[in-house]
Amino acid sequence: MPDPRFFRRSGPFPLAEVARRAGAEIGSGADASLLVSDVASLAAAGPRDLSYVSDPAWLPALATSKCGVCLVKRGMAASAPAGGVLLFVDNPRLAFALVAAMFYPDTSPGASTVPFKVADSARIHPSAVIGPGVEIGENVSIGANCTLTHCVIGARCTIHPGVQIGQDGFGFVPGPTGLMKMPQLGRVIIGTDVEIGANCCIDRGALEDTEIGDGTKFDNLVQVGHNARIGRHCVFVAQSGVAGSCTIGDGVLVGGQVAISDHVTVGAGAQIAGQSGVVRDVAPKEVVMGTPARPIRQFWREIAALSRLTKRGKSP
Amino acid sequence: MPDPRFFRRSGPFPLAEVARRAGAEIGSGADASLLVSDVASLAAAGPRDLSYVSDPAWLPALATSKCGVCLVKRGMAASAPAGGVLLFVDNPRLAFALVAAMFYPDTSPGASTVPFKVADSARIHPSAVIGPGVEIGENVSIGANCTLTHCVIGARCTIHPGVQIGQDGFGFVPGPTGLMKMPQLGRVIIGTDVEIGANCCIDRGALEDTEIGDGTKFDNLVQVGHNARIGRHCVFVAQSGVAGSCTIGDGVLVGGQVAISDHVTVGAGAQIAGQSGVVRDVAPKEVVMGTPARPIRQFWREIAALSRLTKRGKSP
Amino acid sequence: MPDPRFFRRSGPFPLAEVARRAGAEIGSGADASLLVSDVASLAAAGPRDLSYVSDPAWLPALATSKCGVCLVKRGMAASAPAGGVLLFVDNPRLAFALVAAMFYPDTSPGASTVPFKVADSARIHPSAVIGPGVEIGENVSIGANCTLTHCVIGARCTIHPGVQIGQDGFGFVPGPTGLMKMPQLGRVIIGTDVEIGANCCIDRGALEDTEIGDGTKFDNLVQVGHNARIGRHCVFVAQSGVAGSCTIGDGVLVGGQVAISDHVTVGAGAQIAGQSGVVRDVAPKEVVMGTPARPIRQFWREIAALSRLTKRGKSP
Numbered sequence: 001m002p003d004p005r006f007f008r009r010s011g012p013f014p015l016a017e018v019a020r021r022a023g024a025e026i027g028s029g030a031d032a033s034l035l036v037s038d039v040a041s042l043a044a045a046g047p048r049d050l051s052y053v054s055d056p057a058w059l060p061a062l063a064t065s066k067c068g069v070c071l072v073k074r075g076m077a078a079s080a081p082a083g084g085v086l087l088f089v090d091n092p093r094l095a096f097a098l099v100a101a102m103f104y105p106d107t108s109p110g111a112s113t114v115p116f117k118v119a120d121s122a123r124i125h126p127s128a129v130i131g132p133g134v135e136i137g138e139n140v141s142i143g144a145n146c147t148l149t150h151c152v153i154g155a156r157c158t159i160h161p162g163v164q165i166g167q168d169g170f171g172f173v174p175g176p177t178g179l180m181k182m183p184q185l186g187r188v189i190i191g192t193d194v195e196i197g198a199n200c201c202i203d204r205g206a207l208e209d210t211e212i213g214d215g216t217k218f219d220n221l222v223q224v225g226h227n228a229r230i231g232r233h234c235v236f237v238a239q240s241g242v243a244g245s246c247t248i249g250d251g252v253l254v255g256g257q258v259a260i261s262d263h264v265t266v267g268a269g270a271q272i273a274g275q276s277g278v279v280r281d282v283a284p285k286e287v288v289m290g291t292p293a294r295p296i297r298q299f300w301r302e303i304a305a306l307s308r309l310t311k312r313g314k315s316p
Numbered sequence: 317m318p319d320p321r322f323f324r325r326s327g328p329f330p331l332a333e334v335a336r337r338a339g340a341e342i343g344s345g346a347d348a349s350l351l352v353s354d355v356a357s358l359a360a361a362g363p364r365d366l367s368y369v370s371d372p373a374w375l376p377a378l379a380t381s382k383c384g385v386c387l388v389k390r391g392m393a394a395s396a397p398a399g400g401v402l403l404f405v406d407n408p409r410l411a412f413a414l415v416a417a418m419f420y421p422d423t424s425p426g427a428s429t430v431p432f433k434v435a436d437s438a439r440i441h442p443s444a445v446i447g448p449g450v451e452i453g454e455n456v457s458i459g460a461n462c463t464l465t466h467c468v469i470g471a472r473c474t475i476h477p478g479v480q481i482g483q484d485g486f487g488f489v490p491g492p493t494g495l496m497k498m499p500q501l502g503r504v505i506i507g508t509d510v511e512i513g514a515n516c517c518i519d520r521g522a523l524e525d526t527e528i529g530d531g532t533k534f535d536n537l538v539q540v541g542h543n544a545r546i547g548r549h550c551v552f553v554a555q556s557g558v559a560g561s562c563t564i565g566d567g568v569l570v571g572g573q574v575a576i577s578d579h580v581t582v583g584a585g586a587q588i589a590g591q592s593g594v595v596r597d598v599a600p601k602e603v604v605m606g607t608p609a610r611p612i613r614q615f616w617r618e619i620a621a622l623s624r625l626t627k628r629g630k631s632p
Numbered sequence: 633m634p635d636p637r638f639f640r641r642s643g644p645f646p647l648a649e650v651a652r653r654a655g656a657e658i659g660s661g662a663d664a665s666l667l668v669s670d671v672a673s674l675a676a677a678g679p680r681d682l683s684y685v686s687d688p689a690w691l692p693a694l695a696t697s698k699c700g701v702c703l704v705k706r707g708m709a710a711s712a713p714a715g716g717v718l719l720f721v722d723n724p725r726l727a728f729a730l731v732a733a734m735f736y737p738d739t740s741p742g743a744s745t746v747p748f749k750v751a752d753s754a755r756i757h758p759s760a761v762i763g764p765g766v767e768i769g770e771n772v773s774i775g776a777n778c779t780l781t782h783c784v785i786g787a788r789c790t791i792h793p794g795v796q797i798g799q800d801g802f803g804f805v806p807g808p809t810g811l812m813k814m815p816q817l818g819r820v821i822i823g824t825d826v827e828i829g830a831n832c833c834i835d836r837g838a839l840e841d842t843e844i845g846d847g848t849k850f851d852n853l854v855q856v857g858h859n860a861r862i863g864r865h866c867v868f869v870a871q872s873g874v875a876g877s878c879t880i881g882d883g884v885l886v887g888g889q890v891a892i893s894d895h896v897t898v899g900a901g902a903q904i905a906g907q908s909g910v911v912r913d914v915a916p917k918e919v920v921m922g923t924p925a926r927p928i929r930q931f932w933r934e935i936a937a938l939s940r941l942t943k944r945g946k947s948p
Contacts, residue, residue, distance in 0.1 A: 123740070123742065125741075125742075125761065125779075126761045127759050127761050127777070127779075141740060143779065143796075143799065144761035144779040145759070145761060145777050145778075145779050145794070145796075158800075160796065160799045160800065161761070161779035161796045161799055162777075162779060162794060162796045162831070193810065195800075195813070197799075197802060197833070198779075198796035198799050198833040198835075199794070199796055199831050199833050199853075214810075215810040215811060217802070217804055217811055219802040219855075220796070220799075220802070220833035220835070220855050221831075221833055221853060221855050221873075232810075233810050233811060235811070237802070237875075238802070238833075238855040238857065238873050238875070239855055239871065239873050239891070256855075256873055256875060256891050256893075257873060257889065257891045257909075274891055274893065274909060274911075275891055275907075275909045275923050290923075303924065306934045306937065306938060307926075307930070307934065309934070309937045309938075309941070310930065310933040310934050310937045
């Protein structure tokens, strides 16, 4: 559930009110006076929390979830597991966004009044802005003109100037009047000995956290999307980008201007050559290049073949 | 003409003085004591304004322009339409830059003393810098460490931390001593319900405005060049870039690290896959990928063909 | 040697202590009571300075260097030139990082107390942060929310908002407990009439300087790595990146989102089309495109051949 250091929750709300906000039909046999306490992911939700299933592939996760109330698509009644209350809607993700905004009407840093905690040995340079609830460990350096909200920074990290950490992830749901914002209720958790180059951006998670492992180093202007989980001792060269919900193993090397698509997994020790576009999972220790990224030897063979083709094909 | 909230104009100047600054020969029959008031685009210029034609293709626009004085290339006398005064120069763009700098010797935010206007309901986070003349609408949030100059921000926009809006567009003219700056005299006009991710940069227009339509959402580290006109309800994923004078229709989806070249038009509802390089116009609803961007099915067919080629070509 | 305006040196240290910190075996015949004063590159080192050779290809440079003490790989005794003291280690680069950190335990801007010097005619916009020792020339404009450390800015430069100049270059050495930082002891030297777009990042050098020549113009969000030497009157379009130790000649045009790999040389007057990935040297006036960058006509011939290939290969 969202961390109360960063987010101020409204509610609880009666099930009937939640259903009304979601535009939902309450599943048969539910107690409409039930109080709903919070929103959460299926994995984290408890018996008084609301979650959602937007894809039939998530139904097994619902079956093992402790979630008390779940938004599901109309017509899923038969396939949904027994247990908690079901709320039937046309668009579970949109409905969840609406309910999440009811529990968390203001997710800006200003919504929390918990003071930040900065270790005595940390150095905060001029014009850096630290939001409520933020924790900064021993011997950390926060550069000038950085903004840190909704995050926890481990010991001995160096955050270079102009870095933005903890702002909203890029999550929107098409709704009747345009794109509706999915409230971003997670955090950014940064390990120890991490270095983050100038003007990098690291978004906080949507429901889970964005995580960066110990010893990982980012060059300048790197982008990390919400819910990304980045391992330990990785290296990201300048202007590379990791989209939302990626999983990057330990010791991965990412070249400059690489793009990694959302939900991709990159195995430990993999290497991704500069400017590659990674659109599928990369195996541990695999070395890839190109858009779409493919084994690097294959990439160079193709470049050579393409070059030969024009020579062969040339008119005399 | 340049918005007086943002730009302080010198002058008016006599035609003879303008011609001297431009290194121009005054067309026959012109009244050298005529006072020139301002510089403007052909479309916006009035009878006391100066504009320029740097390409014969602009001559029809000159014919319908109300522009009083126009810089044209020597030798264009015959083809130029009758009407206003012509000033003949070797390099009309360079001459225009010189004259524009005479009218607007200082285009920095400090040149204006018009106070900014911020709606009571707007939230300005710490260390954000708002320049003279800027207007910020109801319920807008301006993140920490943003800089906003020469711009108007519509209601309910969210500007994330570290965003730079309204600085000079990237316009230079090769001159005798290197690259001379073309004074950037336009604005940035942002509609309602726009979201702009952390560390994005949106340059102001050169003579026209840079415009962003209602409901459009930018992820982090996106670049928008001067005079770009972006429609409503578009989505720009992180690290994408739109060069100067592009026209992007409503509802366009732009993937991460896409580059759109200058003066390109992308039709409504088009989709551009991540890392594509768009160098020609894209039709409405077209889906493109690759550099140069081409229809996405064609792109994937080519990738498959290239892969087969290396297999076929392999020595045994 | 590191500029004392920006870096505060410890020491001198006796050779024995230096050797102990480096984990080095002292070459035969050396005077262990010798005092070592500083660390430096082979080219700049004097008789009391320590340098290193991490590649046999550097041995000729060692032969002509005035360097008093040099870290070399065990086993190099035979091939090393006579002259200064040799310190034998397993990993000269790692050992150099350890010794450099002994001489410069704190390379943050806060380590210097030399006041910055700003010309009277320069304009520093709000929330810009200027570090100790920085020099800013006549008629320079420093945008809001910029951070400038370890740098010298020539006359008439325009630095747009959100620019970060002089932070650590991205230099790490794999060590026993992860990536160890190579102290970044150089500067950023920017000529006259340079323009740097919003949110650009220019890292300072490692031992040498990062240099940008007179009249060069950067669009927004450009990255320049440590030790890069960029010529005069170059143009870098938005979101391009120059990796460490590149040499870019005068008058080079670099398109948007171009990546130039480290240690590459680009000759004067060369042109690099947008999104290209430059992985080898580019000749003067050469025009290249693609990843890997190749002559632009060759690139377009290959694109055409690839397109024909799919048409030919299509099943009916």
